Amino acid sequence: MQTGGIAGASGSVLGIFANTFRTEGMRGLYRGVSAPLLAVSPIFAISFWGYDIGQRLVQYVQPSPGDLSLTQKCVAGGLSAIPTTAIMAPSERIKCLLQTNGDKYKGMKDCATAIYREGGFASLFRGTGATLLRDVPGSMAWFGTYEAVKMGMMKAQGIEDTSQLSPSAVLTAGGLAGMACWVISIPADVLKSRYQTAPEGMYRGLGDVYKKLMAEEGAGALFTGIRPALIRAFPANAACFFGMEVARKVFSFMD
Amino acid sequence: MTTKETYAMPNDEQYEMPTEQAVAKKRKPRSLLFVRFMFVFSSASNTFGHSAADSALKSFLSGGVGGICVVVVGHPLDLIKVRVSTLAALLRGYQRMDRSQC
Numbered sequence: 001m002q003t004g005g006i007a008g009a010s011g012s013v014l015g016i017f018a019n020t021f022r023t024e025g026m027r028g029l030y031r032g033v034s035a036p037l038l039a040v041s042p043i044f045a046i047s048f049w050g051y052d053i054g055q056r057l058v059q060y061v062q063p064s065p066g067d068l069s070l071t072q073k074c075v076a077g078g079l080s081a082i083p084t085t086a087i088m089a090p091s092e093r094i095k096c097l098l099q100t101n102g103d104k105y106k107g108m109k110d111c112a113t114a115i116y117r118e119g120g121f122a123s124l125f126r127g128t129g130a131t132l133l134r135d136v137p138g139s140m141a142w143f144g145t146y147e148a149v150k151m152g153m154m155k156a157q158g159i160e161d162t163s164q165l166s167p168s169a170v171l172t173a174g175g176l177a178g179m180a181c182w183v184i185s186i187p188a189d190v191l192k193s194r195y196q197t198a199p200e201g202m203y204r205g206l207g208d209v210y211k212k213l214m215a216e217e218g219a220g221a222l223f224t225g226i227r228p229a230l231i232r233a234f235p236a237n238a239a240c241f242f243g244m245e246v247a248r249k250v251f252s253f254m255d
Numbered sequence: 256m257t258t259k260e261t262y263a264m265p266n267d268e269q270y271e272m273p274t275e276q277a278v279a280k281k282r283k284p285r286s287l288l289f290v291r292f293m294f295v296f297s298s299a300s301n302t303f304g305h306s307a308a309d310s311a312l313k314s315f316l317s318g319g320v321g322g323i324c325v326v327v328v329g330h331p332l333d334l335i336k337v338r339v340s341t342l343a344a345l346l347r348g349y350q351r352m353d354r355s356q357c
Contacts, residue, residue, distance in 0.1 A: 016335050029331035036330065041322035048318025052311040099337040190340045197341045225340030228332045236329025244321030251313045 013228045032098030034108045039091035043084045048244065050080030051143055070148055077143030081135035088135065089128040093196045100197050118200060130192035130206050138185035145180040146241060149173035163249070170245050171238040178237025182229045187222035189229070 020028050054076030055068055062072065094111050097104075105111035115123050150173045153165060165173075182189075195209045203209045213221050 013332070013335060016339070017331065020331075020335065029334060031334060033326065033330050036326050036333075037323070040326045041319045044322030044325065045315045045319035048321065049311050049315035052314040096337050096341070099334050100341050193337055193340050197337075225336040228336040228339060232329045232332030232336065236325045236332075239324035239328040240321040243324035244317045247317035247320035248313060251316055254310060254313055 013231055016228075031102050032095050032108075035091050035095045035098065035111075038108070039087050039095075043087050043091070044240065044244075046084045046087070047080050047139070050083045051076055051139075054079035070144060070151070073147045074140045074144040078136045078140040080143070081132065081139040085128060085131050085135060089131040090124045092131060092192065093124060093127055096193050096196045123200070127192050127196040127206075130188060130195055133206075134185040134188035134192055137188075138181045141184040142177050142181035142237075144177075146173050146177035149176050167242065170242050174241025175234035175238035177241065178233035179230055181237070182226070182233045186226045186229055190222050190224055193225075 017029075024031065055073065057079065058068060058072045058076050064072075068076070090112075093115065094108055097115070098108065098111055105114060112124065119126070150162060150165065150169070153169045153173065154160070154162070157165075157169075159165060191206055191209045191213070194213070195203055195206055198209075203212070
């Protein structure tokens with residue numbers, strides 16, 4: 001299995017990062033990137049689309065004049081995670097396996113066929129429930145924080161319209177949204193990653209993953225990986241929301 | 256949007272059963288369903304007091320751009336996250352397997 005980087009490092013995120021870069025190079029750091037690149041773009045497209053539809057659903061169920069409340073936007077955000085899971089679950093399964101067992105597979109396609117041959121579609125979709133458990137509350141926090149920080153900044157700067165916010169404001173709101181999302185979803189993410197990367201037959205289900213983790217390592221283990229997750233969350237999600245807002249402006253010709 | 260929809264009930268005497276070919280001709284290709292679905296929602300936006308700028312299709316496309324940004328910036332640290340959070344359990348799992356083989 002792929003232990004490169006971790007085995008020799010002192011355990012700090014920076015140490016592991018440097019070690020991985022040294023032993024596996026840039027390609028090592030981007031190992032397993034093909035699956036998310038292929039899947040994450042449509043996932044975020046569906047996520048933002050779902051958020052849009054979710055807002056309309058919320059508005060439809062509970063008509064209110066003007067903008068939606070923060071709670072309503074959170075609900076809309078939670079709804080957005082439901083359609084994304086159809087792609088998210090199998091792509092996370094492949095991504096996590098490639099990231100931890102990189103040597104075993106030639107690439108994304110090879111990994112997908114190997115999973116399918118071993119356990120069929122059920123195996124490819126292993127961890128779907130865990131993905132929902134992670135992404136519904138996660139998306140609520142994600143969109144909720146983004147909107148809340150934006151609202152707060154608009155109020156502080158006396159701005160009426162979202163489009164007047166500066167790039168740094170968007171980057172900050174996006175980065176904080178990502179961090180809030182990961183604080184909420186890390187326990188479910190740990191269970192999901194373990195469930196999805198386990199050899200066939202190691203766990204009976206997600207509940208079993210939880211029981212074994214609690215028995216053998218205690219609740220603290222639910223937060224393993226929170227440091228790299230949080231360090232990643234800020235730049236990645238700042239970039240995400242920034243890219244999204246820029247694209248939205250570019251696409252304004254559609255109005 | 257002010258589209259007037261009028262429904263005319265077919266008169267029994269004038270109504271002809273459409274042939275199978277005519278039905279097939281009328282049916283829109285399936286691949287366009289998703290795109291049409293998004294457009295339906297975008298054009299309905301005015302009904303709910305949203306500006307047309309909030310069109311769902313625009314959200315879809317710009318979200319996709321955001322997704323590419325996430326992967327390019329975030330993947331290396333994501334790799335470390337996954338390795339850190341799975342390593343302990345996997346080692347334990349292999350140890351268990353070794354023991355059971357003894």
